[in-house]
Amino acid sequence: MPYEILTPKEMAQADSLAMKRGPFDGYGLMCNAGAAIAALILERFPGLARVDVLCGPGNNGGDGYVVARLLAQAGVDVSVWAEGTPRAGGDAARAASDCPIVPRPLAEFSPVPGSVIVDALYGAGLSKPLSSMAARAARLVAGQGVPVVAVDLPSGVSGESGQPLGDAFAAALTVTFARKKPGHLLQPGRRLCGDVVVANIGITDAVIAEIGACAFENAPELWLEDFPISHVDTYKYRRGHVGVFSGEPSTTGAARLAAMAAARSGAGAVTVLSPTRSLAVNGAHLTSIMLRKADTLDEVLAFLDARKPKTLVFGPGLGPEPEVGNFLLDLLEAIGRAPESMVIDADGITSTALQAETFFRALERQGAPQTIITPHEGEFHRMFKSIGEDSNLSKLEKARRAAAVANAVIVYKGPDTVIASPDGRAAINENGTPLLATAGSGDVLSGICAGLLAQGMAAFEAACAAVWMHAAAATHFGPGLIAEDLPEALRPVLRDIFARRGA
Numbered sequence: 144m145p146y147e148i149l150t151p152k153e154m155a156q157a158d159s160l161a162m163k164r165g166p167f168d169g170y171g172l173m174c175n176a177g178a179a180i181a182a183l184i185l186e187r188f189p190g191l192a193r194v195d196v197l198c199g200p201g202n203n204g205g206d207g208y209v210v211a212r213l214l215a216q217a218g219v220d221v222s223v224w225a226e227g228t229p230r231a232g233g234d235a236a237r238a239a240s241d242c243p244i245v246p247r248p249l250a251e252f253s254p255v256p257g258s259v260i261v262d263a264l265y266g267a268g269l270s271k272p273l274s275s276m277a278a279r280a281a282r283l284v285a286g287q288g289v290p291v292v293a294v295d296l297p298s299g300v301s302g303e304s305g306q307p308l309g310d311a312f313a314a315a316l317t318v319t320f321a322r323k324k325p326g327h328l329l330q331p332g333r334r335l336c337g338d339v340v341v342a343n344i345g346i347t348d349a350v351i352a353e354i355g356a357c358a359f360e361n362a363p364e365l366w367l368e369d370f371p372i373s374h375v376d377t378y379k380y381r382r383g384h385v386g387v388f389s390g391e392p393s394t395t396g397a398a399r400l401a402a403m404a405a406a407r408s409g410a411g412a413v414t415v416l417s418p419t420r421s422l423a424v425n426g427a428h429l430t431s432i433m434l435r436k437a438d439t440l441d442e443v444l445a446f447l448d449a450r451k452p453k454t455l456v457f458g459p460g461l462g463p464e465p466e467v468g469n470f471l472l473d474l475l476e477a478i479g480r481a482p483e484s485m486v487i488d489a490d491g492i493t494s495t496a497l498q499a500e501t502f503f504r505a506l507e508r509q510g511a512p513q514t515i516i517t518p519h520e521g522e523f524h525r526m527f528k529s530i531g532e533d534s535n536l537s538k539l540e541k542a543r544r545a546a547a548v549a550n551a552v553i554v555y556k557g558p559d560t561v562i563a564s565p566d567g568r569a570a571i572n573e574n575g576t577p578l579l580a581t582a583g584s585g586d587v588l589s590g591i592c593a594g595l596l597a598q599g600m601a602a603f604e605a606a607c608a609a610v611w612m613h614a615a616a617a618t619h620f621g622p623g624l625i626a627e628d629l630p631e632a633l634r635p636v637l638r639d640i641f642a643r644r645g646a
């Protein structure tokens with residue numbers, strides 16, 4: 144399916160496999176890539192008079208020489224500025240010799256107003272910071288504010304992690320090939336890419352499938368088939384019952400946000416489990432959501448036995464104290480009476496972080512609940528310290544490793560939320576919006592995850608769907624959004640999902 148994300152290494156494998164399978168050889172693929180970029184430039188910049196193409200020594204530069212040749216043929220005034228020379232006998236050398244424009248040294252380049260810059264210095268092969276000459280070009284271009292079209296990736300940005308390795312170009316448009324790379328979706332790469340267009344250059348879906356990539360862009364196509372749609376003969380407990388733990392009187396709102404979101408996402412029944420001290424405040428604010436006193440583990444176990452909730456939400460507003468973490472571990476000890484699934488968020492993460500190993504072992508045991516853990520940046524570093532600190536890992540890789548050690552699906556939140564499963568699958572969310580940077584929006588996300596889990600959706604798919612729906616609801620609501628608006632704003636999102644499923 145067209146939502147795979149390929150690491151630069153997997154892309155290189157796809158390139159060579161495509162050449163083996165045909166019909167295009169390396170030069171054919173390069174010409175297709177150059178043609179796609181040239182066509183997009185002519186479409187996006189009508190009346191274009193002048194283009195400066197910056198070409199590196201590798202195949203990224205090779206694409207640039209093709210673009211230069213085609214735009215010159217189309218009557219555009221094209222200059223080529225080169226860093227290094229392509230390896231003799233290679234595809235890029237052939238592209239350079241087929242290009243009628245004599246390249247000038249990159250050191251002499253300076254951008255002029257009205258020009259469009261084609262950045263074909265480095266792409267997937269970037270392995271170190273830009274040379275001083277290329278870095279100078281990036282700074283001059285940024286200073287002039289002239290538009291940049293990046294070939295594959297803005298030079299200086301890692302395709303693997305989206306991190307700039309020093310100075311980097313910032314593009315208005317990035318044209319990449321076959322599939323996106325992590326660097327197009329992970330920040331700050333995503334911002335530095337501008338608009339990203341994926342061009343088909345003759346690498347078939349069959350070739351991509353053979354590579355066996357297991358990272359995806361999080362789009363509805365990834366989980367739509369698994370989205371829970373109720374049968375006509377359902378009833379509320381079959382739709383799934385969610386229990387949400389509430390905190391002390393001053394922090395009860397978080398649990399209610401999660402509870403409301405679980406109900407809106409389709410859980411048939413939702414109960415807030417509340418300390419005695421918070422019953423009054425919770426009771427004053429809840430109507431369709433049920434309320435139950437739960438001060439002790441025994442009271443919680445009695446609730447599990449009597450009401451058989453499928454899913455529990457543990458964390459929002461509970462407080463970061465170690466006793467909160469101890470309570471969670473005790474609950475997991477009571478295996479067999481544990482629910483089918485859990486969402487651990489916020490203080491549930493912080494309070495357990497110091498006993499993370501014990502927690503992860505508990506999730507590994509047979510009969511343990513399927514678990515989704517939803518850390519933001521700070522919580523991720525608390526719970527997965529050494530993984531978080533490893534600067535060689537991309538956010539995608541960090542989330543994957545965390546999922547593997549925790550035996551849980553990880554939702555590593557932020558502007559570029561990554562969802563990772565212990566089985567190696569991962570997704571990078573593509574519809575995030577800064578409107579979500581508002582207090583309590585994470586509590587709503589854990590509620591949506593729980594609502595979907597309770598309806599029987601598997602943890603990875605539920606987490607992917609929840610992250611996407613959360614952002615879609617925010618976008619739908621628009622500016623002025625606060626967390627309270629999100630559960631209601633799920634309605635149009637759900638209507639669209641149901642319509643796509645023909646329900």
Ligand SMILES: NC(=O)C1=CN([C@@H]2O[C@H](COP(=O)(O)OP(=O)(O)OC[C@H]3O[C@@H](n4cnc5c(N)ncnc54)[C@H](O)[C@@H]3O)[C@@H](O)[C@H]2O)[C@@H](O)CC1
Nearest residue numbers: 158172173201202203265266267268269270271272273295
């Ligand atoms: N036939 C193919 O394999 C295709 C490749 N394509 C293009 O090829 C690109 C990848 O080409 P390459 O693997 O040649 O890699 P690049 O052209 O990105 O880099 C070339 C070489 O420069 C060196 N290098 C890396 N970072 C450097 C730095 N900061 N300063 C100086 N030197 C540096 C490295 O040795 C690297 O291999 C893709 O991004 C894409 O644009 C497209 O033409 C589609 C087909």
Ligand SMILES: Nc1ncnc2c1ncn2[C@@H]1O[C@H](COP(=O)(O)OP(=O)(O)O)[C@@H](O)[C@H]1O
Nearest residue numbers: 556557558575576577579580582583584585586
């Ligand atoms: N700039 C942003 N762009 C997109 N999503 C964001 C951004 N900032 C925050 N979010 C999302 O908003 C939510 C915030 O959750 P969290 O940090 O737990 O906040 P809270 O604890 O206040 O609920 C997460 O889903 C996160 O991914």
Ligand SMILES: [K+]
Nearest residue numbers: 262265296298
């Ligand atoms: K580039």
